[in-house]
Amino acid sequence: MSKRKIGIRKEVLLLDSPYAIEVKKLSKSFRLPTERSWGLKQAIFNRLRGIKGYKDQKVLRDVSFNVKKGEFLGIVGRNGSGKSTLLKILSGIYYPEKGEITVNGSLVPFIELGVGFNPELTGRENVYLNGALLGFSHKEMDAMYEDIWKFAELEQFQDQKLKNYSSGMQVRLAFSIAIRAKGNILILDEVLAVGDAAFQQKCNEYFASLKGKQTVILVTHSMENVKKFCDRAIMIEDGKIVQDGDPKEVAEKYMELFK
Amino acid sequence: MGIPRVLNKRNRILLGELTKTDFKLRYQGSVLGYLWALLRPLMMFAILYIVFAKLLKFGNDIPHYPVYLLTGTTLWSFFTECTSQGIQAMLVRGDLIRKVSFPKYILVVSATMTAVINLSINLVVVVVFALINGVHPSLSWLLVPFFVLELYVLALGIGFLLGAINVKYRDIMSIWDVCIQALFYAVPIIYPVTMIANTSAIAAKIILLNPIAQVIQDVRYNLITTETITVWNYFQNPVAMIIPIVIVLAVLSVGAVYFRRASKFFAEEI
Numbered sequence: 071m072s073k074r075k076i077g078i079r080k081e082v083l084l085l086d087s088p089y090a091i092e093v094k095k096l097s098k099s100f101r102l103p104t105e106r107s108w109g110l111k112q113a114i115f116n117r118l119r120g121i122k123g124y125k126d127q128k129v130l131r132d133v134s135f136n137v138k139k140g141e142f143l144g145i146v147g148r149n150g151s152g153k154s155t156l157l158k159i160l161s162g163i164y165y166p167e168k169g170e171i172t173v174n175g176s177l178v179p180f181i182e183l184g185v186g187f188n189p190e191l192t193g194r195e196n197v198y199l200n201g202a203l204l205g206f207s208h209k210e211m212d213a214m215y216e217d218i219w220k221f222a223e224l225e226q227f228q229d230q231k232l233k234n235y236s237s238g239m240q241v242r243l244a245f246s247i248a249i250r251a252k253g254n255i256l257i258l259d260e261v262l263a264v265g266d267a268a269f270q271q272k273c274n275e276y277f278a279s280l281k282g283k284q285t286v287i288l289v290t291h292s293m294e295n296v297k298k299f300c301d302r303a304i305m306i307e308d309g310k311i312v313q314d315g316d317p318k319e320v321a322e323k324y325m326e327l328f329k
Numbered sequence: 330m331g332i333p334r335v336l337n338k339r340n341r342i343l344l345g346e347l348t349k350t351d352f353k354l355r356y357q358g359s360v361l362g363y364l365w366a367l368l369r370p371l372m373m374f375a376i377l378y379i380v381f382a383k384l385l386k387f388g389n390d391i392p393h394y395p396v397y398l399l400t401g402t403t404l405w406s407f408f409t410e411c412t413s414q415g416i417q418a419m420l421v422r423g424d425l426i427r428k429v430s431f432p433k434y435i436l437v438v439s440a441t442m443t444a445v446i447n448l449s450i451n452l453v454v455v456v457v458f459a460l461i462n463g464v465h466p467s468l469s470w471l472l473v474p475f476f477v478l479e480l481y482v483l484a485l486g487i488g489f490l491l492g493a494i495n496v497k498y499r500d501i502m503s504i505w506d507v508c509i510q511a512l513f514y515a516v517p518i519i520y521p522v523t524m525i526a527n528t529s530a531i532a533a534k535i536i537l538l539n540p541i542a543q544v545i546q547d548v549r550y551n552l553i554t555t556e557t558i559t560v561w562n563y564f565q566n567p568v569a570m571i572i573p574i575v576i577v578l579a580v581l582s583v584g585a586v587y588f589r590r591a592s593k594f595f596a597e598e599i
Contacts, residue, residue, distance in 0.1 A: 076593065100597060110500040162430035163596045185428045190354055202346035203429055205339040 074101075077166030079159070081173045089174060090255050090285040091137040091160065096169035098130040098155055129155045131309045133169075139254075142281050144300035144317055145289045146324045152309040153289045157181060157259050160287070175285070178204065178253035184244030189233035193224065196232050197247060204251045214250050222246035242269060249276055255285045274298075293321040340435055347422075347439035355443060366447045367454065370406040374399045381519045388521050392554045396459045400552060401518035403451045404477075404545050408484055409509050410444040415488020416505060419496050423599040433592040434585075437488045445481065452477075459553060469551040476551075480544045483577045489584030493591040496598050516542045522558040537563060540573040 077096065101124040116123035129152045137143050147153045158164045160171065161179035186203050187196050197218060201211040219225045222242045224235075232240060277299050280286050290296060296303050296317045303320035305313040313323050356362040378398055381387040388394035418440035419426060419433065426433065452473070460466070495501040517525070517536060526533040536542050543560050550557040560570050 074594065110498045110504075113498060158596070163426075163428065165593045179430070181428045186425055188350065188354065190357055191350065195350070195353065199346050199350055202342045203425070203431075205342065207338070207342050208345075 075167050077168045078170040084174050087174055089136045090139045092172040093135050094170045096133045096166050098167045099126045099128045102127050129309050142286045142299050142301045144296040144303035147306035151306045153306055175254035177255040178251040179257040180248050181259045192231055193228045200247050218246045257287045259289045296321050344435050344439050348442040352443050370403045374402045377519050391521050393462050393464055396462045396553050400549050401545050403455055405518050407448040411441045411484035412487045414440040416492045416495050426595050426599050464553055472551045473548050476544045476547045482581055483540050486581035486584035489588040493588045496595055538572050540577045543573040
């Protein structure tokens with residue numbers, strides 16, 4: 071196993087800097103197993119034969135951009151273009167391979183709603199667990215508890231196991247917890263793509279309320295949302311930024327991809 | 330990373346909440362629920378007692394042999410539970426690793442916490458059992474927690490090291506299961522060390538230097554009867570006493586260093 075390179079990810083708190091996030095020459099590749107190299111036997115076998123057993127898949131190539139404080143940035147691109155990888159690196163889930171990332175302030179990622187939700191636990195227990203993942207203590211959750219259920223409109227299901235919730239109900243509960251998170255930078259990965267019309271309405275109101283107050287990075291396939299909420303948008307294609315600027319222009323360029 | 334951040338507020342909250350969840354989930358859906366955790370070492374004890382003490386007449390020369398045996402099975406259960414939960418911790422919580430950024434060692438620690446809680450309750454059972462059996466309470470009982478801590482540190486080190494490798498090579502858990510089977514016989518749980526010492530002093534010495542054996546013997550010595558062979562009274566050499574502790578610290582350091590490096594790529598590999 072050759073040693074893998076690791077880039078830099080810093081979390082700082084600089085009040086005088088105009089930027090919330092700075093990304094410099096970020097690259098990332100994944101190691102994908104070429105043949106079945108899952109397991110010790112195959113690993114030893116591969117090594118004896120001098121086979122690497124994996125292939126480096128470039129996902130991001132030299133990506134650089136800055137996000138100003140208070141900016142609402144949209145990131146678009148087709149499936150597999152590297153958007154989600156970029157978000158995961160910004161969130162500190164993946165390590166950058168090359169390049170440098172500076173996060174200025176506290177960052178709250180929503181790669182997915184309801185992380186850690188467990189079907190065998192009750193709604194109540196899940197709320198506290200999910201809250202802990204967002205950094206809230208039991209006491210802090212107590213204070214928000216009623217509001218969370220009221221917003222989700224699920225008060226009467228608190229003590230039911232989560233497996234008895236419909237998927238829409240789960241999403242509503244998760245969203246209701248997620249919006250309590252406090253941070254100056256929010257990262258959202260397609261959380262708008264779920265729920266019924268009423269729920270979408272709630273999401274939209276929430277995003278509208280964030281605009282101008284917080285730094286938000288939103289990954290989405292909805293060009294309508296890009297035009298409605300974003301101050302700026304970035305399009306990623308094949309791991310590179312191909313357009314950076316006005317949301318309308320980026321949305322048009324994106325639509326051209328599918329013509 | 331660094332020491333100051335190891336137990337900051339967020340990590341403490343997360344550790345507490347994950348421990349609670351693990352505990353709730355483990356015993357849900359079974360009729361006797363949490364009682365199972367307490368019954369496991371007791372039932373293991375019952376079987377071993379019938380086979381080895383009654384049928385094969387082991388330990389006739391040891392005072393309070395039933396308590397002696399129960400102490401062994403309790404500590405052994407703790408060790409196996411701790412290591413296997415620790416090794417599997419990352420796979421069990423793969424969804425969290427893929428979606429949130431947090432220090433991964435919390436997973437290993439929280440996974441072993443249930444075993445720690447079980448052990449605390451089981452040790453109370455052992456003490457009650459000892460009192461019923463006519464063991465006299467003594468101040469040396471206060472030393473027991475230190476040896477238990479030593480065993481926990483060893484289990485944690487193994488959890489870190491093998492748990493990190495297990496993310497990539499899932500065979501580790503099966504290999505460890507076999508190792509556990511072999512270790513069970515290498516540790517004086519069912520047989521008294523005197524039995525080995527009577528045939529070969531060297532073998533007894535080697536067996537004793539295993540930190541698991543050292544801990545079990547020391548706990549028995551301090552809890553039940555001073556007629557127990559320990560590293561201390563068998564070697565009569567302070568250097569020998571250090572060896573098991575050095576092994577424990579070495580396993581923990583190697584485990585922690587390897588885990589810290591490997592954990593950077595858990596999210597991609599899990």
